[in-house]
Amino acid sequence: MQPIPDLELTLSIDDQLDQIERLAAAIRALPEYSAYFAANDALYADPGANCRRDELPMRLYEARKHHQPLTDDFCGRESVQAFVHAEVELSKVLSGVERLLSRATGIALCKDIDLDDCPATDGLPDAVRSEAVALGEMLAQQPAIRTYRAAADALAADPHAADLDLRFETIRMRLKARQRAMKDQRPADVKNFNTLREAVLVNLLIDKRDRTLEEAHHYLGRVADTLNRKLRLDFLALARG
Secondary structure: OOOOOOOHHHOOOHHHHHHHHHHHHHHHOOHHHHHHHHHHHHHHHOHHHHOOHHHHHHHHHHHHHHOOOOOOOOOOOHHHHHHHHHHHHHHHHHHHHHHHHHHHHOOOOOOOOOOOOOOOOOOOOHHHHHHHHHHHHHHHOOHHHHHHHHHHHHHHOOHHHHHHHHHHHHHHHHHHHHHHOOOOOOHHHHHHHHHHHHHHHOOHHHHHHHHHHHHHHHHHHHHHHHHHHHHOOOHHHHHHO
């Protein structure tokens, strides 16, 4: 396999720090942001809820999965209901920001999310939208992102490699879906997966796309971590919803 340039020296986000701060400041100025932390403080101050707050993520997951309201003795508490509402409202904003940044770079910051299957961003406050668009434009010009986009374009331009990549990804997602559903894997699917994986591992175009994508994810991860610190929350966890 042909080596690709070492991108470690290009992964600095120093040039984007000012714009990241402007985006974070626009988010911090929103009423949804203040409401989220006020609701978090109220939940923390409620002894009957705070001692069980670790249960909340799973309760939310189950409620969404089964379309059931959160009305039991824990989730029905006023402090819990207020926190859930505030989290949902802030999540809508952060999801819009994540979508704008992902579209600009061509890489989903929240992994395993389809860039073409995403919420509309029309409802974002103008100040937040403007700063997110500006940051997205800056990120798209960074070497790690541009190198990945070039590798992805080269792969897409090769019919054989593109077909191989699509068939492998299709079978991989099928196996993953069956695993999540706790269903037995079909022997034919497993055999097909192993055969395609061997072909993928020796394909130079796919290898370069995957390695440059890893570098790009590393770079964008540093951007997300910086947003985390400036917002005092887990940006991608809330953006994922």
